[in-house]
Amino acid sequence: MTKPLRADARRNRDLLLASAVRLFSEKGLDATLDAIAKDAGVGIGTLYRHFPTREALIEAAYRNELDQLCDAGPALLRELPADQALRTWMDRFVDYMTTKIGMSDALRAVIASGGDPYAHSRDRLNSTIEQLVSPLIAAGTLRGDVLVDDVLIGLSGIALAAGEPSQREQAGRLLDLLVDGLRFRG
Amino acid sequence: MTKPLRADARRNRDLLLASAVRLFSEKGLDATLDAIAKDAGVGIGTLYRHFPTREALIEAAYRNELDQLCDAGPALLRELPADQALRTWMDRFVDYMTTKIGMSDALRAVIASGGDPYAHSRDRLNSTIEQLVSPLIAAGTLRGDVLVDDVLIGLSGIALAAGEPSQREQAGRLLDLLVDGLRFRG
DNA sequence: ACTCGATACGGAGGAACCTCCGGTTGAGTT
DNA sequence: AACTCAACCGGAGGTTCCTCCGTATCGAGT
Numbered sequence: 440m441t442k443p444l445r446a447d448a449r450r451n452r453d454l455l456l457a458s459a460v461r462l463f464s465e466k467g468l469d470a471t472l473d474a475i476a477k478d479a480g481v482g483i484g485t486l487y488r489h490f491p492t493r494e495a496l497i498e499a500a501y502r503n504e505l506d507q508l509c510d511a512g513p514a515l516l517r518e519l520p521a522d523q524a525l526r527t528w529m530d531r532f533v534d535y536m537t538t539k540i541g542m543s544d545a546l547r548a549v550i551a552s553g554g555d556p557y558a559h560s561r562d563r564l565n566s567t568i569e570q571l572v573s574p575l576i577a578a579g580t581l582r583g584d585v586l587v588d589d590v591l592i593g594l595s596g597i598a599l600a601a602g603e604p605s606q607r608e609q610a611g612r613l614l615d616l617l618v619d620g621l622r623f624r625g
Numbered sequence: 626m627t628k629p630l631r632a633d634a635r636r637n638r639d640l641l642l643a644s645a646v647r648l649f650s651e652k653g654l655d656a657t658l659d660a661i662a663k664d665a666g667v668g669i670g671t672l673y674r675h676f677p678t679r680e681a682l683i684e685a686a687y688r689n690e691l692d693q694l695c696d697a698g699p700a701l702l703r704e705l706p707a708d709q710a711l712r713t714w715m716d717r718f719v720d721y722m723t724t725k726i727g728m729s730d731a732l733r734a735v736i737a738s739g740g741d742p743y744a745h746s747r748d749r750l751n752s753t754i755e756q757l758v759s760p761l762i763a764a765g766t767l768r769g770d771v772l773v774d775d776v777l778i779g780l781s782g783i784a785l786a787a788g789e790p791s792q793r794e795q796a797g798r799l800l801d802l803l804v805d806g807l808r809f810r811g
Numbered sequence: 812a813c814t815c816g817a818t819a820c821g822g823a824g825g826a827a828c829c830t831c832c833g834g835t836t837g838a839g840t841t
Numbered sequence: 842a843a844c845t846c847a848a849c850c851g852g853a854g855g856t857t858c859c860t861c862c863g864t865a866t867c868g869a870g871t
Contacts (some may be wrong), residue, residue: 445867448819471857482821487859589798596782596799612775613782620806631837634849657827668851673829 452489454479459500468497498560505560508535512567521574529594529614536598537607564591572621580595582623593617638675640665645686654683654725684746687725691746694721698753707760714757715780715800722784723793750777758807768809779803 444452458479462470471491476486490496511531515524568587575581597617599612630638644665648656658679659674662672676682697717701710761767783803787796 445818447866451820472859473857483859484821484861485819488819491859493858520726577675582839585802586795586798589795589802592786592792592795593782593799593802596779596784596786598782599785600778600782606778609772609775609778612772616771616775616779616800616804616806620802620804631848633837637850658829659827662851669829670831670851671849674849677829679828 448489451479451481451485454481455486455489455496456499459496460583463497463500474498502560504535506563508532508565509563512571516571516574521571521578522580525571526614526618528567529618530611532594533598533601533607533610533614536595537602537604545610561591579623581621587623590617592620634675637665637667637671640667641675641682642685645682649686650685658682678704688746690721690725692749695749695753698757702757702760707757707764708766711757711761712800712804714753715804716797718780719784719787719793719800721795722781723788723790723796747777754780765809767807771807776803776807806808 441487443449455475459470462478463473465475472486473483475496476483479486487495490499509547512524514530515528518524519527564586568590572581572585572587572590576583576585594614594617597610597613601607601613629635641661644661645656648664652660658672659669661682663671665672672682676685694717695776698710698714701714702709705713742775751773754776758767758771758776759774762769780800780803783796783799787793787799
């Protein structure tokens with residue numbers, strides 16, 4: 440799909456990512472990009488070439504954890520009734536976004552970008568939601584005319600607008616509201 | 626409520642606001658704060674004292690238009706059936722946020738701040754929503770256990786997450802979803 | 812092994828941000 | 842009118858951001 444990077448480019452990219460993960464968790468998400476570049480032993484220009492925006496770098500750095508979140512979807516389906524699995528996963532989604540302070544900026548970038556290279560994460564999320572929702576649609580609990588992508592954007596909106604720790608409860612109520620909106624009515 | 630500003634302080638504040646409104650509409654919302662301060666003929670320090678963050682300045686600059694948005698609430702109620710009035714106003718809300726590019730940053734600040742001095746706008750919005758929603762609750766169309774503030778945050782979330790012009794249609798679907806979630810079920 | 816585009820690198824530099832504090836001014840008090 | 846001090850002003854300066862382009866390196870083809 441994407442042409443393979445030149446050897447030096449790939450090496451530097453990995454160095455940058457490693458440094459980013461380290462510095463982000465050490466000094467918080469507002470670590471300076473200059474510091475990351477220096478830590479990785481590359482020029483600032485190189486950093487910007489690989490990750491044009493701060494969000495792009497954060498997104499890449501957290502992709503692992505995001506994969507974990509997505510993996511939890513099928514796992515929950517095995518352990519819980521489908522409706523509880525969905526709701527639990529939604530909670531985790533919000534927790535994830537809320538916990539990784541500053542991640543919400545990255546999230547917005549990921550979500551907003553239609554066909555960008557960062558669409559990977561978005562696809563991943565969408566397919567997870569798809570898996571969680573489809574059994575409920577089949578069972579007639581949720582309506583069938585809902586676009587998966589709308590659910591994702593809805594979740595993001597909640598995390599974005601009620602992302603402060605003090606608003607966690609409100610976020611919960613909004614998740615209820617969202618699920619209610621999705622519910623099938625005879 | 627708030628102690629009256631000293632004469633010079635009030636004068637500078639007004640100058641700053643006037644310059645901000647002018648430059649924002651002239652050069653877009655990414656006009657530099659330095660430029661605004663210079664245009665107003667005050668030091669950058671003065672700007673930061675009155676408006677600690679860029680969002681605070683934007684919020685203040687757009688307060689007029691925001692008031693207009695709120696005024697439209699009662700007006701719509703007079704012209705349309707209550708349910709249509711609500712939905713139309715929601716659309717305007719999203720349009721407003723979407724159109725004033727960069728406003729979403731301000732919005733987030735306004736929304737997120739619990740008891741800040743910028744809570745004024747938030748109160749204004751909440752009371753408008755209250756007016757739009759209460760007739761529908763009285764009529765049994767919407768459920769009565771919904772917090773007005775949740776509706777506001779929900780709206781903000783939609784505007785925040787689906788704020789790109791290309792996502793306008795999706796935002797519409799999400800508004801439908803939100804209203805559905807609010808609907809009373811026998 | 813060598814050549815030669817294509818690709819990637821590095822970091823200087825200009826722009827914007829935001830803080831900090833010595834100096835100035837408004838408005839009560841005597 | 843002179844005094845006083847809390848409140849306000851201004852802008853230099855330290856940080857971070859991000860672009861731009863001359864130089865260095867890769868690797869496919871010969």
